[in-house]
Amino acid sequence: MRIKHTLTDFIESEKSGGLVLIVCTLISILLANSSIGQSYLAAWHFDLGGHSIEHWINDGLMAIFFLLVGLELVEEIYEGQLASLRSALLPISGALGGMLIPAGIYIALNVGTATTSGFGIPMATDIAFALGILSLLGSRVPVSLKIFLTALAVIDDLGAIIVIAIFYTSSLAWTNLFLALGIFAALMILNKIFKVKNxxxxxxxxxxxxxxxLHSGIHATIAGVLLAIAIPYEKKTGNSPCHRMQRWLHYPVAFIILPLFALANTAIVLEGNWDKALGEPFALGIILGLVIGKPLGITLFAFLSIKLKLCKLPKGLRWRDMIGVGMLGGIGFTMSIFVTLLAFDDIHIINEAKLMILLASLAAGILGYTWLNRVLKEKKD
Known part of the structure; x- marks a missing residue:
């Protein structure tokens, strides 16, 4: 019961958190293109302790977001959709397809160009927006569909974290990296051997x-995931350190950290010819990767895993429902913008890529909602 209650709390916080993200994005774009636009942009680059406010948000506060993602992944592994290999294979295969196909589309369109490094952008799914839109469909949505989308998005986030660690690390400061990993090992010893729960x-x-x-060359947010792995988890108690940390973080992440990230990173100045960027290879890679690649990859790989008898379709779900979930998987936003900041150095390309992410995510959200609204209505009738 506790796990089910935790999932309900999570979905509800993501629903309202997604709406807050939409509002913050609109406010940020409006302010960036208003008469106070320059002052608004400058505020995010104000120096605070040797780093800009934007940098503190992206490298500091977002580590807390990654900590929450890691805690949710740990819970899924112990008692959720990922607790057994057979039940985990469906969201794992769907997430894998939802990463590989969009990345493949992007690379095919950008091979040999200066923007090839953006292949990780369309690989991500924004769990807040995806669950937020799914929740707008109300009680018609089967619980199994919500659980599948949650597991899919969490695995997708893990995939994005791995991609960031492997492909978006320029150089390594080995001493700092070993010190960070040494601390991680010490925390694991506290947990597994000494059973410390403080x-x-x-x-x-x-x-x-x-x-x-932060000083190792690997993105600092990875520390959040490692910390999540080290924090003790106890089955069926609902009050282990992992559970308590999740409860503490859900609302601050949904209503403070992610809104600040949206405000700081969607301050996009719309130039008069912004629409010309739509024909650029990186723009096409992002849009086609998210809007077409995501649903194609998620549905195809899930279908193949079932046909190969590696897993089975959850009770109450149909392939039409899965296609709709695949469409919602094309909502990139938070993780896609995060990868954009790591993939590109040119501020103009960064801003244009952010705009393409917003357009693609909007299209994916509308398509997913429209599709599911129709097929779930048919199911009810």
Whole structure:
């Protein structure tokens, strides 16, 4: 019951959190293109302790977001959709297809260009927006569909984290990396051998690990995932350190951290000829990757895994429902924008890529909602 209650709380917070993200995005774009646009943009680049406010948000606060993603992944592995290999294979295969096909489309359109490094952008799914739109369909949505989308998006986020760690690391400071990994190992020993459950010790260790990871060359947010793995988890209690940390973080992440990320990173100045960017290879790669590649990859790989008898379709779900979930998987936003910041250096390309992500995510959301609204209505009738 506790796991089901936690999932309900999570979905509800993501529903309202997604709406907050939409509002923050609109406000940020409007302010960036208003008479105070320059001042608004400058505010995010204000120096605070040697780093801009935007940098603190992207490398600091977003580590807390990744910590929450990691905690949710741990819970799914212990007691959720990923608890057994057979039940986990469907969302895993769907997420794998939803990463490989969009990346393949992007690379095919950008091979040999200066923007090839953006292949990771259309690989991501924004769980807040996807679940938020799914929740707009109300009680018609089967619980199994919500659980599948949640597991799919969490695995997708893990895939994005792995891609960031492997492909968006320019150079390594080995001493700092070993120190960060040494702290991670020490936290694991506290958990697994000494059975320490004091969250304060893990939080303090996590902060130090984040500091060394920040200076290692690997993106600092990876420390959030490592900390999540190290925090103790106990089955069927609902009150383990992992559960408590999740409850503490859900609302701050949904209503403070992600809105700040949206405000800081969607301050896009729309130039008079912004629409010309639609024909650029990177723009086509992002749009086609998210809008077409995501549903194609998710549905195709899920279908193949079932045909190969590796897993089975959850009770109450139809392939038409899965296609709709695949469409919602094309909502990139948070993770796609995050990867954009790592993939490109040119501010004009970054801004244009962000705009393409917003357009593609909007299209994916409308298509997914329209499709599911129709097929779920047919199912009810």
């Amino acid at each position: 969250l304060i010790l893990y939080i303090l260790g996590g902060i130090v690990m984040w500091y060394f990871m």
